[in-house]
Amino acid sequence: MRNFEGIIQEYFGQMSREELAIIRSYFKDEELKRNDFFTKSQQYCHRLSLVKSGILRVFTLSEGKEVTQWISTENYLMTEIAGFFFDQPNRWSIQALTDTSLLTITKTDYQKLCEEFPKWHEIEKRFLAKCFMMLENRVFTHLSMSAEKRYELYYEQNKALFNQVPLQYIASVLGMSAETFSRIRKKQAEGQD
Structure with a gap:
């Protein structure tokens, strides 16, 4: 894992050493x-975590099949937003x-942090805006890129995952079937020979 303070500033913006020490x-x-489950759908997520090492999968069951929404690796923040921020049952399992x-950080400690560190409310808005921007970027790539281009982009950004998690x-x-993914993967491999 990269340095905690650097990751927090990347997500939330510049802060003083004292502010970072309070957060840490x-x-x-x-x-x-x-x-192990970090949280399950229909429960309430009561924590927000920074992944130091390992891999987490965010998924749900839809029409009888699992749909993976995100694969989180080291240096990413992880929570189920509906449960943690809005006290709604989780849509996703992690x-x-x-x-x-x-x-x-537990939800209880998160609320204490908000009380001890009033600037946190501004920081929290930046975090939610960043989450929204990431979601917007994913929607954009799904709507504007071909399956091949989405594969290429994801592969370039996450090469190691292709050997660490089931490809489905x-x-x-x-957002593609296993068959489409396999066809594109084969085509990409042939193009690299």
Whole structure:
């Protein structure tokens, strides 16, 4: 994992050392074993975590099949937004695909942090805006790029994942069937020979 303070500033903007120390004091080490759930759909997510190491998968069951929305790796923040921020039942389940180390703040401590550090409300808005921007970018790529271009972009940004997780999860993230994914993967491999 990169340095905690650097990652927090990347997500939330520049802060003083003192501010970063306050924030860091609320995050505690947490370990998940492979296949453990961080949270499940229809429950309420009560924590926000920074992935130190490992891989988490965000997914749901839709019309009898699993749909993978996101695969989170080291240096990403992870929560189920509806549950954590809006006290709604989770839409998504989050499960560890590998043994995973996290730095976690509970919802209770998060609320204490908001009270101790009033600037946090402004920081939180930036975080939610960044989440919205990431979602907007994903929608844009799904609407404006061919399946081949989406595959190429994701591959360039996440090469290591292609050897670490079942490929049907990546296909789902990219919004394509396993057959389409396999055809594109084969075509890409032939083009590299």
